[in-house]
Amino acid sequence: MTTTTPIPDVPPVATVQVSLSQRLKAETAGQHDRMESLMARAKVFAGRDHYARFTAAQYLFQQDVESFFDDPSLRDAVPDLQVRGRLQAARDDLADLGATVPDEPTATASVQMPAALGWLYVSEGSTLGAAFLLKAAQEQLGLSAGFGARNLAAYPEGRARVWKRFVAALDAQPAGTHDAVVAGAHAAYDRFGALLKASFKLDGSPSFTRG
Numbered sequence: 001m002t003t004t005t006p007i008p009d010v011p012p013v014a015t016v017q018v019s020l021s022q023r024l025k026a027e028t029a030g031q032h033d034r035m036e037s038l039m040a041r042a043k044v045f046a047g048r049d050h051y052a053r054f055t056a057a058q059y060l061f062q063q064d065v066e067s068f069f070d071d072p073s074l075r076d077a078v079p080d081l082q083v084r085g086r087l088q089a090a091r092d093d094l095a096d097l098g099a100t101v102p103d104e105p106t107a108t109a110s111v112q113m114p115a116a117l118g119w120l121y122v123s124e125g126s127t128l129g130a131a132f133l134l135k136a137a138q139e140q141l142g143l144s145a146g147f148g149a150r151n152l153a154a155y156p157e158g159r160a161r162v163w164k165r166f167v168a169a170l171d172a173q174p175a176g177t178h179d180a181v182v183a184g185a186h187a188a189y190d191r192f193g194a195l196l197k198a199s200f201k202l203d204g205s206p207s208f209t210r211g
Contacts, residue, residue, distance in 0.1 A: 019171045020178050024121055027182055031189035038193055042200040045140045052099040057195040058151050059090035064108040065123045068116040077117055078169045089150035096148040107191055114177035118184025128163045
């Protein structure tokens, strides 16, 4: 007669939960790289005329994003929404540069929450990363956070602090909304890419991969 050593129970492998902010960063990485490539092709800081074209694209993108700011559901998701956005800053920069403020309708009339949160993610991410752009505007064009480059300036509380609050708001969103938020972020990147290409008359587009 043989005996069998009992096999101990093996606990199930825990499922790693990926936060919404982590998922957005991973799944839009290709889009982010594409924007950097487009910015390089546009030579944004080659002169004030080039920079004014970039600022016009910024203005139109902020117009799209801030069209959501009266949405009560977005206000509930991002309680400090009133401190965000750069539409007026871009308008003032264009005035400083002697450039015309674009007069175009928003491209987001049909966008609602939670996709709107993905658009805001792209806008807030660009604010966080704009420190390098502000430095270039200062060194290469003689602009500043008070003249011509307001739309690149940090929030009064600082970039990192306001960004961390936004990430906390993102990661508090229900799991069932995540797909729509990611889709909104992709649409926002596509929109800003289209605005850059139109403003600088760039043909074609660098390839990129969506996560």
